[in-house]
Amino acid sequence: MIVDSNTLDNKFRETADVVVIGSxxxxxxMAYQLAAAGLKVVLVEDGKKFDISSFKRNSxxxxxxxxxxxxxxxxxxxxxxxxxxxxxxxxxxxxxSGTCFRVPEKVFNGWKKEFGxxxxxxxxxxxxxxxxxxxxxxxxxxAETVGSNNxxxxxxxxxxxxxxKPLPRNAPDCKGAGLCVFxxxxxxxxxxxxxxIPAASENGATIITSARAEKxxxxxxxxxxxTGSFLDENKxxxxxxxxxxxxxxxxxxxxxxxxxxLKNKIANSSKQVGQNLxxxxxxxxxxxxxxxxxxxxxxxxxxxxxxYADEGIMFEGFFLPPAFLSFALPASGMELKNLMTNYSKMxxxxxxxxxxxxxxxxxxxxxxxxxxxxxxKTDTSKFKKGIEIAARVYFEAxxxxxxxxxxxxGEVNHPDELKILNKMEIKPSQLELSAFxxxxxxxxxxxxxxxxxxxxxxxxxxxxxxxxxxSVFPSSLGVNPQVSIMAFSLWAAENILKTTFKV
Ligand SMILES: Cc1cc2nc3c(=O)[nH]c(=O)nc-3n(C[C@H](O)[C@H](O)[C@H](O)COP(=O)(O)OP(=O)(O)OC[C@H]3O[C@@H](n4cnc5c(N)ncnc54)[C@H](O)[C@@H]3O)c2cc1C
Ligand code: SF4
Numbered sequence: 001m002i003v004d005s006n007t008l009d010n011k012f013r014e015t016a017d018v019v020v021i022g023s024x025x026x027x028x029x030m031a032y033q034l035a036a037a038g039l040k041v042v043l044v045e046d047g048k049k050f051d052i053s054s055f056k057r058n059s060x061x062x063x064x065x066x067x068x069x070x071x072x073x074x075x076x077x078x079x080x081x082x083x084x085x086x087x088x089x090x091x092x093x094x095x096x097s098g099t100c101f102r103v104p105e106k107v108f109n110g111w112k113k114e115f116g117x118x119x120x121x122x123x124x125x126x127x128x129x130x131x132x133x134x135x136x137x138x139x140x141x142x143a144e145t146v147g148s149n150n151x152x153x154x155x156x157x158x159x160x161x162x163x164x165k166p167l168p169r170n171a172p173d174c175k176g177a178g179l180c181v182f183x184x185x186x187x188x189x190x191x192x193x194x195x196x197i198p199a200a201s202e203n204g205a206t207i208i209t210s211a212r213a214e215k216x217x218x219x220x221x222x223x224x225x226x227t228g229s230f231l232d233e234n235k236x237x238x239x240x241x242x243x244x245x246x247x248x249x250x251x252x253x254x255x256x257x258x259x260x261x262l263k264n265k266i267a268n269s270s271k272q273v274g275q276n277l278x279x280x281x282x283x284x285x286x287x288x289x290x291x292x293x294x295x296x297x298x299x300x301x302x303x304x305x306x307x308y309a310d311e312g313i314m315f316e317g318f319f320l321p322p323a324f325l326s327f328a329l330p331a332s333g334m335e336l337k338n339l340m341t342n343y344s345k346m347x348x349x350x351x352x353x354x355x356x357x358x359x360x361x362x363x364x365x366x367x368x369x370x371x372x373x374x375x376x377k378t379d380t381s382k383f384k385k386g387i388e389i390a391a392r393v394y395f396e397a398x399x400x401x402x403x404x405x406x407x408x409x410g411e412v413n414h415p416d417e418l419k420i421l422n423k424m425e426i427k428p429s430q431l432e433l434s435a436f437x438x439x440x441x442x443x444x445x446x447x448x449x450x451x452x453x454x455x456x457x458x459x460x461x462x463x464x465x466x467x468x469x470x471s472v473f474p475s476s477l478g479v480n481p482q483v484s485i486m487a488f489s490l491w492a493a494e495n496i497l498k499t500t501f502k503v
Pocket of ligand 1: 021025027045047085099213251252437482
């Protein structure tokens, strides 16, 4: 059953085996797996429910309604980086690009080496990856739907000796409408509100939207439920609720899970809650061509190039509606107006960096978390290299001009002009970045002194309090994280069933 909290009584009180907080890539598979095993599950989600009919509105409305704070979340530091988060039933998956990768085995083995994770192995995760990929319909982007934006970059990349590939995605019936990050208007993207959430509901879970968890109740070292507020239409608190339960799973994402723990002053004997934030910072390079490309038509993120993945540089397609792209271009006023007259001749690709930089989330004095993050020299160098490669790819593909995300060198008109990059030192403050993958702020490990949860994702400090979301990953993944978050959530669910409920 999926219910809006506005249909429920004031001072609502319910009992459950497990309360799951958050309905994104971590929370939705958890609720499904536990409900399918016969447990009484209540999932509370701070955002509202949206469906295909509501996705047909304009992109600004989608940002306002489905993104936290209308998409204005920013990191504080150098450079300041927009970090949009989903805030709806389905979490950030409802507004994501649909790219699906498993965490690389090499990255996972690095975690094992540094943090133990004794009970966990890559082989044990494989059935969970497979279950996730089946549920959300992962398949490679097809030639019919990738569109000219991706094809052009692929052609240029091949000329440079690189190896572009179609991206695996969870949109098996994709029609290439190009609006994934505003909610797929065709219902083709199999995000959580279309897959694990209805499956959880069919298996008896109660899913309450516009319901914000505020307090995790702890008694004698173990959790016994939560309290929170039901929200009205304008996201203002309407009334309090309480859910008593044997276990609580925190799946609010890598910004809001640590925020809730810090606000509650719990599970932080390691002092690692909110620390070790990685975000996969990303930069955009735009090529301008003589011919019409109509890059908006087709999958925005349809191809990738991973030839430099071992150096922490990944290239993935992107494109945006004109109003949003104009924000990302290195111009203003008449110059921007003139640039935007070329919109139909533009193509865009992103550079995503496996960040060794790390930041932190603190509770602060305001009602929102504060996010601090400074880009280090190593990651700045990765961007310098990645930007140059992407620009060269576009010139190989026939671009007459390439726009760079670099304050000071906004555009280049010939590949020779890129030589200037070799001579100059780029400062982090010159880079125009965004980021979409916060992780790491409640990291897992065997040692309670250096990690927040154990390899079964139970907090070291509080019995029956689990965390299943992007916050548990101890380092930057190097690939888009949603499938890994879902698979780890199923792994944790399997162990909750065995150890806490003896199912
Ligand atoms: C524009 C964009 C594109 C992306 N593209 C991709 C992609 O192509 N592939 C990929 O793998 N990843 C992508 N991502 C990232 C991916 O979607 C996220 O990493 C993933 O959804 C995170 O899962 P999560 O469970 O940690 O958090 P989320 O999915 O963000 O879910 C957390 C949920 O908890 C809710 N919540 C928070 N606090 C509370 C509270 N106190 N009470 C109740 N509910 C609460 C939130 O409203 C939210 O719904 C993209 C992200 C963005 C922003
Ligand atoms: S490209 Fe269009 S049809 Fe395909 S998943 Fe994205 S929004 Fe849906």
